[in-house]
Amino acid sequence: xxxxLMIYEDQAPYATxxxxxxxxxxxxxxxxxxxxxxxxxxxxxxALQPSFTATTVKLKNGARxxxxxxxxxxxxxxGGYYIVDVKDIEEATxxxxxxxxLHTWNHSYIEVRPVMVFES
Amino acid sequence: MVxxxxxxxxxxxxSRILATLIRWARNLDDAEEVLQDAFATATTRxxxxxxxxxxxxxxxxxxxxxxxxxxxxxxxxxxxxxxLIVDTQSPEELPDDILRLIFTCCxxxxxxxxxxxxxxxxxxxxxxxEIASAFLVPESTMAxxxxxxxxxxxxxxxxxxxxxxxxxxxxxxxxxxxxxxxYNEGYSRLRHELSSxxxxxxxxxxxxxxxxxEIEGLLxxxxxxxxxxxxxxxxxxxxxxxxxxxxxxxxxxEIKHGIxxxxxxxxxKSLGPYQLQAAIAAVHxxxxxxPQVARLYEELLRFDNGEVVRLNHAIAVAYACGWQHGLxxxxxxxxxxxxxxxxxxxxxxxxxxxxxxxxxxxxxxAIRLTTNRAERxxxxxxxxATTTE
Numbered sequence: 001x002x003x004x005l006m007i008y009e010d011q012a013p014y015a016t017x018x019x020x021x022x023x024x025x026x027x028x029x030x031x032x033x034x035x036x037x038x039x040x041x042x043x044x045x046x047a048l049q050p051s052f053t054a055t056t057v058k059l060k061n062g063a064r065x066x067x068x069x070x071x072x073x074x075x076x077x078x079g080g081y082y083i084v085d086v087k088d089i090e091e092a093t094x095x096x097x098x099x100x101x102l103h104t105w106n107h108s109y110i111e112v113r114p115v116m117v118f119e120s
Numbered sequence: 121m122v123x124x125x126x127x128x129x130x131x132x133x134x135s136r137i138l139a140t141l142i143r144w145a146r147n148l149d150d151a152e153e154v155l156q157d158a159f160a161t162a163t164t165r166x167x168x169x170x171x172x173x174x175x176x177x178x179x180x181x182x183x184x185x186x187x188x189x190x191x192x193x194x195x196x197x198x199x200x201x202x203x204l205i206v207d208t209q210s211p212e213e214l215p216d217d218i219l220r221l222i223f224t225c226c227x228x229x230x231x232x233x234x235x236x237x238x239x240x241x242x243x244x245x246x247x248x249x250e251i252a253s254a255f256l257v258p259e260s261t262m263a264x265x266x267x268x269x270x271x272x273x274x275x276x277x278x279x280x281x282x283x284x285x286x287x288x289x290x291x292x293x294x295x296x297x298x299x300x301x302x303y304n305e306g307y308s309r310l311r312h313e314l315s316s317x318x319x320x321x322x323x324x325x326x327x328x329x330x331x332x333x334e335i336e337g338l339l340x341x342x343x344x345x346x347x348x349x350x351x352x353x354x355x356x357x358x359x360x361x362x363x364x365x366x367x368x369x370x371x372x373x374e375i376k377h378g379i380x381x382x383x384x385x386x387x388x389k390s391l392g393p394y395q396l397q398a399a400i401a402a403v404h405x406x407x408x409x410x411p412q413v414a415r416l417y418e419e420l421l422r423f424d425n426g427e428v429v430r431l432n433h434a435i436a437v438a439y440a441c442g443w444q445h446g447l448x449x450x451x452x453x454x455x456x457x458x459x460x461x462x463x464x465x466x467x468x469x470x471x472x473x474x475x476x477x478x479x480x481x482x483x484x485x486a487i488r489l490t491t492n493r494a495e496r497x498x499x500x501x502x503x504x505a506t507t508t509e
Contacts, residue, residue: 001277088277089229114276 002043002085002115003092007099008076009108011050017105028102036084036095043083051077076109083115122166125175126159133176135243135324139217141183143280148242148270150187158183218243219282219328226295227278234269235298236305241266243324244317254314255305295325296338296394303342310353315346333388337395340381344401347374358494362404375405393423410439427456435465443472460489464499471506479506 014022029047036042054070070077082099086092089112096110134155141151158179172178225238236255240246246254252262272278283291299321306314322339329335351369354360382398400416403409417433430453438446447469456462467482483503490496 003277088279090279092277093229116275 001088001092002083002117003089004113004115005082005084005092005096005099006078006111006113007080007082007108008074008111009079009103010076010106011079012075013106014050021105025102025104032098032102036082041084041086041091041095043085045080045082047080048078051079076107079108089114122163122171125166125171126162129175129179130159130245133179134245135221136218137176137180137183138242139221140180141187142221142242143217144184145187146280147274150190151183152242154183154186154190155179157186216282218324220280222295222325223283223291224273224278224280226291226298227273228291228294229276229278230269230272232298232301234265234272235294236301237262237265238269239298239321240302240317243321246317254311256309292329292332292334296322296334299325300338300342300394303345307345310357312346312349315342315349318342319346331388333385333390334392334394336381336385336388337392337398340378340385341394341398341401343374343381344378344398344405347371347378347405354494356494358492370405378402379405391419393420396420396423410436411441414440427453427459427462431456431459431462431465438465438469438472443469447473458489460486460495463489467499467506468502471502476506 033042033045051070054068056067056069056071058065058067082095084092084095086095092112096112099110100108102108138151138155141155142148145151145154161182162175162179166172222239222243225242226235230238237251240251240254241248248263248266249259251266252259255262257265273280299318302321303315303318306312306316306318319339319342322335322342326332326335326339348362348365348370350371351365351367352360378398379402382395382402385395386399396416396419400413400420403412403416414433414436417429417436420429421433431450434446434449434453436446437449447466450462450466450469453462463482463486467479467486470476470479470482480503483499483506487496487499487503490499
């Protein structure tokens with residue numbers, strides 16, 4: 001089954017932690033990605049630019065309205081995602097736990113959602 | 121006679137048959153529907169053909185054939201091959217199926233509310249309206265909760281399997297917690313039938329997974345508490361505290377059974393929180409031995425050092441070793457500011473150590489937190505007797 005793992009993280013600490021710390025987080029992600037590739041579980045994944053770069057678009061009276069910033073003003077923001085292909089939710093949540101553990105200096109949580117399958 | 125036979129098999133065998141069907145159908149809704157059909161078929165055929173020798177096996181076979189018919193229709197329509205495994209074993213030979221079912225219903229990825237609803241629906245065989253009324257929620261809310269829980273099992277890929285031995289303690293704890301939540305819901309609302317349902321679930325679980333000390337512990341705990349049901353309220357429905365209950369109203373054979381179960385559980389040398397709570401209930405059933413109760417609470421703190429356990433420990437220490445000792449422990453607990461028993465216990469202890477003004481203030485606090493007249497009157501009475509003399 002395919003699952004999307006959405007990574008929500010507190011982005012405030014990026015302003016204060018050292019470049020070395022941020023580099024180390026990046027390296028942990030690289031190693032983790034290569035691990036799940038070797039395990040044959042990786043389908044896709046991307047990291048996103050910080051949430052202050054977001055633009056939210058909606059229609060108002062049929063016209064497009066764009067606003068600066070993310071849709072939800074919560075402390076944790078979407079920072080990236082993976083799509084994995086594993087046996088069941090237990091394997092998916094185990095991978096989510098591994099991602100949480102990469103974040104040593106900022107809080108994170110992972111929303112795990114099964115990808116919808118359309119039967120033809 | 122046929123109606124009675126159907127009722128018996130419904131009560132005793134339904135969840136086992138259902139569990140087997142779910143393994144074949146890989147879908148809870150389909151399994152429930154074909155089983156319902158099979159019961160309907162039984163009500164029309166058994167009066168004419170007689171009750172089969174093995175009613176459960178008959179129902180399983182009928183339901184399975186119905187499932188195969190359905191899958192044929194579906195597979196023609198969707199051009200998909202049926203994944204059905206044709207199996208001739210009877211449900212009695214497949215206790216693993218029901219364990220798969222209960223561990224799936226109580227899987228940690230499900231919310232506690234969903235775990236409870238699914239367990240009562242699939243294992244307990246309660247109808248959606250019955251579960252809704254037991255938990256005082258509208259029927260539509262409960263129906264939606266069950267639909268969503270089933271959909272999550274199906275669509276989120278919750279595995280239908282028995283946990284490995286290394287994960288069994290954690291997963292079993294989750295099942296036991298669900299059963300205990302069901303019990304407590306019945307206990308606190310004086311809904312004895314819901315408490316009985318929880319006891320029956322634990323009893324069945326103990327049969328399917330024998331030799332587990334914590335299952336026996338939980339079962340003993342519930343049996344011992346349930347044995348006091350007729351003594352817990354006065355004729356007006358007001359609650360009576362343990363020390364003021366008429367012990368002749370306790371169900372003595374149940375208490376004996378509970379005590380034997382605790383002893384058996386403890387003899388397995390695999391201590392856990394339910395066994396300790398059962399041991400405490402057993403000591404309370406046999407008379408007053410506060411030093412023993414205090415020791416058991418101290419053990420329990422190793423498994424659960426939540427505020428309520430710490431409060432009960434402090435109360436036991438107060439009775440066993442003196443009010444000042446209890447009060448010192450109680451005053452180190454933070455976070456129970458809105459909890460009536462905390463203020464009631466604190467008031468009593470302050471009174472006994474002679475801090476009268478503080479005791480009266482604590483009674484005020486407790487009285488403000490009461491929710492019924494009996495509690496309010498009782499506390500006001502004790503408060504009125506709290507004077508400098």
